[in-house]
Amino acid sequence: MLNISKKTKIVATIGPVTNTLEKVRELIDAGMNVMRINFSHGTYETHKTIIDISKKLIEEHIYIPIMLDTAGPEIRCHFFEDGKVEIVKDSIVTINMKEVLGTATEFSVNYPKLVDDILVGDMIKIDDGKLRLDVIEVDREKRLIKVKAFNTHVISNRKGINIPGERMTLPALSERDKKDIKFGIENGIDMIAASFTRCAADVIQLKNYLAELGAPEIPIIAKIENKQGVDNIKEILEVADGIMVARGDMGVDIPPEVVPVMQSDIILECRKVGKPVIVATQMLDSMQTNPLPTRAEVSDVATAIKEGADAVMLSAETASGLYPVESAAMQQRIAITMEEFLPYTQLANFGYNYSKKKRSDAIATSVASTANLIDAKAIVCFSETGKSAICISKSRPKCPIIMVTSSPAAGMRVAPYFGIYSIVVKTLPQLIEDMEAFALIKMRQLGLKPNDNIIITGGTPTGTGSTNFLRIVALNKLGDI
Structure with missing residues (x-):
């Protein structure tokens, strides 16, 4: 469920x-x-x-x-003895461009051109900045960088390395x-x-x-x-x-x-x-x-x-x-x-103000605003591609958007979007009445109550590529189906 x-x-x-x-x-x-x-x-x-x-x-x-x-395009440490090592404050450490098993005094990195990009005086930060190393010597002939530890920190295998600035030539x-x-x-x-x-x-x-x-x-x-x-x-x-x-x-x-x-x-x-x-x-x-x-x-x-x-x-x-x-x-x-505390009316207006103001955008904003006004418990959106559901999501309705689609890829695609949940079916209903019947049954299965209102929206005929209807339905209508 x-x-x-x-x-x-x-x-x-x-x-x-x-x-x-x-x-x-x-x-x-x-x-x-x-x-x-x-x-x-x-x-x-x-x-x-x-x-x-x-x-x-x-x-x-x-x-x-x-x-x-x-x-x-990131720079990482290679591996260390026992998987991790403590770098002590003020210690001198060599960074080798050739892979070696790391110790407290020497380790290597996965980016051999680092020695070409780095300069004396640069800072090298490891593990999201938890360890800072100051560059004191660059030997491009031997492909070695000598650094002095600014602080003490334990680093482990394959920790990320950052060099603040924009000089790195990583692909x-x-x-x-x-x-x-x-x-x-x-x-x-x-x-x-x-x-x-x-x-x-x-x-x-x-x-x-x-x-x-x-x-x-x-x-x-x-x-x-x-x-x-x-x-x-x-x-x-x-x-x-x-x-x-x-x-x-x-x-x-x-x-x-x-x-x-x-x-x-x-x-x-x-x-x-x-x-x-x-x-x-x-x-x-x-x-x-x-x-x-x-x-x-x-x-x-x-x-x-x-x-x-x-x-x-x-x-x-x-x-x-x-x-x-x-x-x-x-x-x-x-x-x-x-x-519970988001400003839903403002969010709906924001969604429309920054939309392309097409018919589908107007309907999406209307769906979100209407859902907020009637305290709808769900918006059921029939959408082949997911675009209609995404339009509604932009207006941030207070209730969840249940997107019904026959495309598993579309169902997966909308997963990161605010409020959208997918139900994937073999074939989308073609008639509004069939969409309504499907929505009523599914919403009751999801635990909505008989007196709850839902909004049904989509495009008809299915596949037109445009949302063109909005319908308010009470779940107690399920007894008539």
């Missing part, structure tokens, strides 16, 4: 502690809507296990899409990314989160590669993680299918105190164009080891929802933490609470 208790979506990273069908079911019950696989970690074997879980769920008519999160789409994406497409992933997107050209390059693979329809969520991405957000939105505000690396590349401002601005730009925006990184970070979050973390999730995020994300909390299901359940409870 669909979990429609909230409208803000939850993207949960699946990892060693959650990569079983049983745990995934628990996460779904706790509010998960999208399964993220971080391709910076794990093996193809473990990734395929997660994808196969999604396929098993589809057999049960449960549509939870797989988001492939690319490693992207937008690495050979590893191409290999990973090809594997993902061949095994049935549903969307891609493109790490470290810097400009529209990065997205276009990925789109072209997907076309080469015969999968041009795969949605691309551009991850904004650095100053270039922030500066180019409008051009990126023109070509991407959605945005992820990836605050971990962003907070290393730009001052952390500026990140909340950037988050607000990016959410607003996404809202204007009606594309989904996911707020990510460290949302409930302490729940990796604690059963309850800090009050600051609760406020962080609440603020993202209040600002208009379509979805919030969990990373290590659900991939490797001690309380994965509790983390998702906590985000769900925060969402349910915050959604």
Whole structure:
């Protein structure tokens, strides 16, 4: 049964502690809507296990899409003795361009050209900035960089490395990314989160590669993680299918105190164009080891929802933490609470003001406004492609949008959008009366009460590509069918 208790979506990273069908079911019950696989970690074997879980769920008519999160043009440490090592404050450490097994005095990175891009005086930040290394010597002949540790910190295998600034010459789409994406497409992933997107050209390059693979329809969520991405957000939105505000690396590349401002601005730009925006990184970070979050973390999730995020994300909390299901359940409870206080009338007007003002936009705004006025408990939208449901989502109605479609791909595509839940059928009803009968039965199955009102909307005849009707129906009419 669909979990429609909230409208803000939850993207949960699946990892060693959650990569079983049983745990995934628990996460779904706790509010998960999208399964993220971080391709910076794990093996193809473990990734395929997660994808196969999604396929098993589809057999049960449960549509939870797989988001492939690319490693992207990122720099990472190689491996360390015992998997981790403590770098001590003021110690001198050598960074080797040739792969070595890392120690407290020497480790290597996966980007051999780092020695060519780096300068004496630069800062190298590791593990989302938790370790700072200051460059004191660059030996391009021996391919070595010497650094001095600014602080003490334990780093582990394959931790991310940031060099603040825009001098790095990393490719937008690495050979590893191409290999990973090809594997993902061949095994049935549903969307891609493109790490470290810097400009529209990065997205276009990925789109072209997907076309080469015969999968041009795969949605691309551009991850904004650095100053270039922030500066180019409008051009990126023109070509991407959605945005992820990836605050971990962003907070290393730009001052952390500026990140909340950037988050607000990016959410607003996404809202204007009606594309989904996911707020990510460290949302409930302490729940990796604690059963309850800090009050600051609760406020962080609440603020993202209040600002208009379509979805919030969990990373290590659900991939490797001690309380994965509790983390998702906590985000769900925060969402349910915050959604009671959203300014729905203003949100509906905002959706129309920034729309293309076509007939379908007017109907979408009318649907949302009417639903709010009559306190409808659900909007049932019959949509082949999902576009009608997305239009309604832009106006942020107070009740959930139940999209009925005959396209599994469309059902998966709308998963990150605020308020949209999918029911996939073999064939869409052709007549309004048949749509009404279907909607009444399904809504009662979802637990709505006899005196509840619902709104039914769609296009008739089916397949016209345009929403052209709105109907208010009371569930007590079910007795007449």
